[in-house]
């Protein structure tokens with residue numbers, strides 16, 4: 001049964017021209033929350049092979065902007081809003097990199113997406129804490145690069161650290177809701193956190209503390 005459901009999303013992705021079945025997770029969340037509206041500026045973290053980027057570019061078209069980042073190279077063309085692709089570690093996204101893309105780094109994004117996942121090891125705890133590290137990085141980036149009133153959708157692998165993460169998200173956003181889209185395997189501990197309306201002020205010390213204890217760079221350099 002589980003295999004049939006997998007095949008269904010896989011075939012549907014092929015049929016509709018999406019790069020992966022992951023597209024349907026974002027589509028289901030966004031159909032309910034209406035986050036990816038026309039003209040919004042989107043930062044898509046962990047974007048390879050690019051199906052969330054496709055959805056974001058289509059839904060924000062024609063005059064939105066999508067910046068996609070992944071450790072892996074992502075190529076090809078996208079329909080809709082202009083898409084900028086970067087290869088590198090999301091933790092290393094700098095003002096200079098955004099400037100090189102012709103973007104103003106002082107102009108924040110309206111939406112942050114993160115489908116980032118650590119390389120899975122088979123150990124539930126190791127994978128969970130790898131995911132927590134990435135989710136905390138996403139919240140750091142939300143503090144620095146998301147507009148006040150901006151929205152975030154991020155993936156996490158559930159486990160003992162989830163409660164603290166949700167608490168941190170609640171301290172930064174007006175509304176925080178879990179989501180488990182149909183295209184996400186029911187056996188997987190993957191779930192999505194939808195964070196709506198980032199607060200105007202976020203304690204800077206708190207962000208600095210998080211960054212000080214944050215992850216070391218995973219790779220060096222940037223490419224487009």
Ligand SMILES: C[S@@+](CC[C@H](N)C(=O)[O-])C[C@H]1O[C@@H](n2cnc3c(N)ncnc32)[C@H](O)[C@@H]1O
Pocket residue numbers: 019020022023045046047048049050051052053069070071072088089090091115116117118134218
């Ligand atoms: C599940 S895939 C993303 C699928 C994508 N949303 C799509 O729809 O095509 C997770 C991605 O996160 C990326 N990733 C993990 N850690 C990262 C990091 N620190 N910086 C950038 N990308 C990262 C991985 O390389 C992987 O491609």
